Amino acid sequence: MTSKPSFLFGLVILLALSFSSCEKDKDLDAENEQELITTVRLSITNTTTNQTTVFNVRDLDGDGGLPPTGDEVLLKSNSSYTLSVSFLDESDSGKIEDITEEVEEESAEHLICYASTGSMPTVTVTDKDTNNQTLGLKGSFSTTAAGTGTLKVTLKHEPEKGSTAACSTGETDAEVTFNVTVSN
Amino acid sequence: MLSWKLSLGVAIIAIMGTLNPAMSQNPANCRITLSGRVVDEKGGPSTYASIQLLENQQGALAGEDGRFTLRNLCPGQYTLLCTRVGAEELKLSFTLVKDTTLTLQLVETGVTLESVTVAASEIRGQGGQAAAELSGSDLEAGQGLGLGESLKRLPGVTTLNTGATIAKPVIQGLHSNRILIMNNGVRLEGQQWGTEHAPEVDPFIADQITVVKGAGSVRYGADALGGIILVDPRALPHRAGIGGVVFAQGLSNGRTGILSGILEGRLPGAKVPLSGRIQGTVKRGGNLQTPDYFLNNTGVKEYNFSWALGWQGDNWQTDTYYSRFYTELGILSDAHIGNLTDLNNAIARGRPLTDADFSYNLGRPQQRILHELVKVRSQLKTGDQSKLDLTYSRQFNRRQEYDAHKAFNQLGAEITDPSILFEITTHRLESDWKHAMGPNTHAHLGGNVMLQRNTTDRGALLPDYSADQAGFYWTAIHRKLPQPFEFEIGLRYDYQALHAGIQGADTLNANRYFSGGSGSLSMVYYFKENLRLRMNTGTAWRAPHVSELFSEGVHHGSASYETGNASLVAERAWNTSLTLEWNQEKRWNTTLTVYYNLIANYIFLEPAGTPRLTIRGAFPAFLYAQANARLMGLDWNAELKLHRQLTLESQVSLLRGWNRKLQDHLIFMPPDQFRNGLKMNLPATIHGEESFVRLTVQNVLRQSRTPASGDYAPAPAAFTRLDLEAVRTLHWGAQPIEVGLAVNNLTNTRYREYLNRFRYFTQEPGRNIILRVKVPFGIRAEAPKMENNSLTH
Missing domain, CATH: 2.170.130.10 (TonB-dependent receptor, plug domain)
Known part of the structure; x- marks a missing residue:
């Protein structure tokens, strides 16, 4: 029995060629970078003076690095306010993205929850999603006595809105706490 | 390795009684056991074949299951003759140096004289290791x-x-x-x-x-x-013809179906000694079910494919192998959580938020994994006792993870855009030279070079990095009779260079170099031919992985913020084990291993105490740290024949892990477990295939040895699980069909496993009825009569 080495070489080359069909390492463009929420912005309007003030909590460098920093929310006692919240991607200062629009578009899958402590009054949500259930991008509250407190704002994804404790369901996309001072 | 020579298609004249024993050594020192199995062309057992060693006239009759054992053999050159009515004789020459297992494949006598095939496999060269x-x-x-x-x-x-x-x-x-x-x-x-x-x-x-x-x-x-x-496919066919196996399985839980098949063959004739195989698997499953509820998004898709081609020369052999593994895995939706509050809410619920229905739909979160392997291996016989082995391989791995949340800027997009993507390309070149060093010592000398590129897209959990490595080794095994000892020594040196480049938007440009030796020293002591003690002490090291050095971010699904430690050094294990094996044929078969594994600079995740604040809220923070750790335990396995048809099977696994720096238990160590079963053999079929029914009781204790911090919930309770299994081969005409029926978690017990990271969110799946069918098939090609042919493995 004999076998020609040339045949073997031919075989090996043939096989080697067939490897070129293998998957290659494909790098994706950096443009596909996903957006992330870096900023939670509260726009609070005094219903008497119609004056709107903006307060932010920002974490521009993402999850790691520096912790988020926030403005202190300053309110007047015994006043009525309306509130709207927005979520921004400010990681690229040249290209600030407003993610709130996407939350509105998918309103049935999102819920914004408010939790107040101390002198910060309870926020009443005033808007509805496409299924006529609570959304939370807009709300209202009325302050009473002066003092300090906190307001925790949570953006939930795919919560169980029918649940009795809807705010403890779903995945948290953003959760920030504002310090609040109510003064006379 | 065993060197053997094979004669094909040549009638053997029985010359029993005319040959002198190969070696005239003191019988008390001849302790080698030659065991094996006689199989037919389809791989099924070939019953009652006769096995003779021509040199010393020792013989055995294979049992119903095709198995045979020859004991008390002296080392030396032997010729084995395997005969069976209705099959061609098989003659095999080989050098016996230690316990060896053979698979002898007999060919039914057909109209034409065909080549016979022998597949021989040695007991793994495990030395003193368990x-x-x-x-x-x-x-x-x-x-x-x-x-x-x-x-x-x-x-x-x-x-x-x-x-x-x-x-x-x-x-x-x-x-x-x-x-x-x-x-x-x-x-x-x-x-x-x-x-x-x-x-x-x-x-x-x-x-x-x-x-x-x-x-x-x-x-x-x-x-x-x-x-x-070691995951080993079967060897490429050595004989002309075409054959294969079809596996079909249905699993009730998840309503999973699997179809897998092997088609292999070898060209007839000696001119083109080419054999090949294609193999593929398709698997599809839907939502799994616990005793109380369905688990949403726990389906699976798997499409795997492989082929192999082998060319066998006179004293060389080249094999090419390609495999492609692809899977899409659903991840329980309820296990995907945003932050620590979500996690605590989920643990408080202890079960999915909503009862899912059954569905084959795979949504987010999801993993899609592709792995490709191409390998070319050449073996060249370099002498009577020596062989050179060269292997080149390329692997490509792509891992796509899809977060529960679509990217905000990808609204409405289909599930095509992964949240994070890892890719690895690896090239490896390896060589191994097996050679003899005198009559009693066999050695391997070899080395390898590896080049690897890793990239991470989207997300900055890991940097892009390259990992290059080179290593070489030498092992030798020595046994000189009449000593009842066998010694093995192994030495290895490796060098690794790691270059971490870009991590997200940051340029790391960090280089790390690691090098170190590994080694082992082992001894097998034969008290008796069937009672032996294996002693092994070995050391191995591991360079810290890039994830341990540089990871930075929230780990998917675990709601933990993990920070790498760029100053980690390599960890080194010092492992000692003792294994006692005692096999009393037809009565008991038992293996007991005790081990003590000391790991210096063991890398682990240490809880950081204060949670990490992000815009998504708080995450528990972990830092990679090092400490000396100790793992020790016991593994026990026994089969005890209670009655002719009834066997008691018993397994015990005990383990203790200790962090010496923290003076605390290691986290996520398997709890102590016991598995006991009764196997009842049913009368074998007329063709001799084994039939049995087996009931297994698995007891897993509660892991009470957990560290003070690092876990989010206490270890789950102990549980007992029952599994039932039956196997029987049916015959449809001449076609054997092996049918297996198993019921896992027979009583539909509710339990949670400590080592399941989703135990916070759900129970383990409930009862699963598995029906499997295996159909071997084969078509014999007409092969011309062959002259003597020999090859070396």
Whole structure:
């Protein structure tokens, strides 16, 4: 029995060629970078003076690095306010993205929850999603006595809105706490 | 390795009684056991074949299962003759140096004279290390559940699960980068660093899986602190014709269907000694069910494919192998959580938020994993006792993880855009030269070079990095009779260079160089031919992985913020084990292993105390740290024949892990477990295939040895699980059909496993009825009469 080495070489080359069909390492463009929420912005309007003030909590460098920093929310006692919240991607200062629009578009899958402590009054949500259930991008509250407190704002994804404790369901996309001072 | 010579298609004249024994040594020192199995062309047992050693007239009759054992053999040159009515004679020459297992394939006498085939396999060169093997119906029973689940049948092997769809093997408490998986002889270079990254191997490729426990197998590389898993497909056919096997399985839980097949053959004639095989597996499953509820989004899709081609020259052989593994895995939706508050809410619920329905739909979160392997291996016989082996391999691994949340800027987009993407390309070149050093010593000398590129897209959990490595080794095994000892020594040196480039928007440009030696020293002491003690002490080291050095970010699904430690040094294990094997044929078969594994600079995640604040809220923070750790334990396996048809099977795995720096227990160590079963053999079929019914009771204790911090919930309660299994081969005309029926979790028990990371969110799946069918087939090609032919393995 004999076998020609040339045949073997031919075989090996043939096989080697067939490897070129293998998957290659494909790098994706950096443009596909996903957006992330870096900023939670509260726009609070005094219903008497119609004056709107903006307060932010920002974490521009993402999850790691520096912790988020926030403005202190300053309110007047015994006043009525309306509130709207927005979520921004400010990681690229040249290209600030407003993610709130996407939350509105998918309103049935999102819920914004408010939790107040101390002198910060309870926020009443005033808007509805496409299924006529609570959304939370807009709300209202009325302050009473002066003092300090906190307001925790949570953006939930795919919560169980029918649940009795809807705010403890779903995945948290953003959760920030504002310090609040109510003064006379 | 065993050197053997084979004669094909030549009638043998029985010359019994005329030859002198090959060696005239003191019989008390001749302790080698030659055992094996006689199989037919389809791989099924060939009953009542006669096995004769011509040199010393020793003989045996294979049993109903085709198995035979010859004991008390002296080392030396032997010629084995295997005969059976209605089959061609088989003659095999070989040198016997240690316990050897052979598979003898007999060819039914047909109209034409055909070549016979011999497949020989040596007991793994495990030296003094403890090892366990899985093959045949024991392997096939678990294949449908995945590689990790099939290995759970072995003592000392457990799994680390992420839900019910992802299982990683754990050997004596160690997993991920601390164990090696050899996929058809090539070291698997996938994404093993992550606890939720399952091995990228099609379990249906495997014909045999061997687990070598403990450090010290220097031949396969550094890093094997816990052990090695060898996944071996069967050898390419040596005889002309075409054949194969079809496996079909249906699993009630998840309504999973699996179809897998092997088609293989060899060209007739000697001019083109080419054999080949194609193999493929398709698997599709839907939502799994616990005793109380369905688990949303726990389906699976798997499409695997492989081919192999082998060319056999006079004194050389070249094999090419390609395999492609692709899976899409659903991750339980309820396990995907945003922050610590979400996690605590989920733990408080302890079950999914909503009852899902059954569905095959795979949504987010999801993993899509692709693994490709190409291998070319050439073997050249360089002498009577020596062989050179060269292997080149290329692996490509792509891992796409899809977060529960679509990217905000991808609204309405289909599930095509992963949240994070890891890719690895690995090239390896390996050589091994097997040679004899005198009459009593056999050695291997070899080395390898590896080039690897890793990239991460989207997300900055890991940097892009390259990992290049080179290593060389030498092992030698020595046995000189009449000494009842066998010695093995292994030495290895490895060098690794790591370059971490870009991480997200940051340029790291960090270089790390690691080098170190590994080694093992082992001895086997033969009290009696069937009672032996294996002693092994070995050392192995592992360079810190990039994830341990540089990871920075929230780890998917675990709601933990993990920070790498760029100053980590390599960890080193010092492993000592004692294994006692006692086999009393037809009465008992028992293996007891005790081990003590000391790991210096063991890398672990240390809770940081204060949670990390992000815009998504607080995450528990963990830092990679190092400490000296100690793992010790006991693995026990026994089969005791109670009655002619009734066997008691018993397994015990005990393990203690201790962090010496923190003076605390190691986290996520397998709890103590006991597995006891009764196997009742039913009368064999007329063709001799084994039939049995087996009831197994698995007791897993509560892991009471958990560290003070680091886990989010206490360890779950102890549980008892019952499994029932029956195997029988049916015959449809001449066609054998092996049918297996298993009921896992027979009583639909509610339980949680400590080593399942999703135990916070859900119970384990409930009852699972598995029906499997194996149909071997073969068509014999007309082969011309062949002259004497010989080859060396």
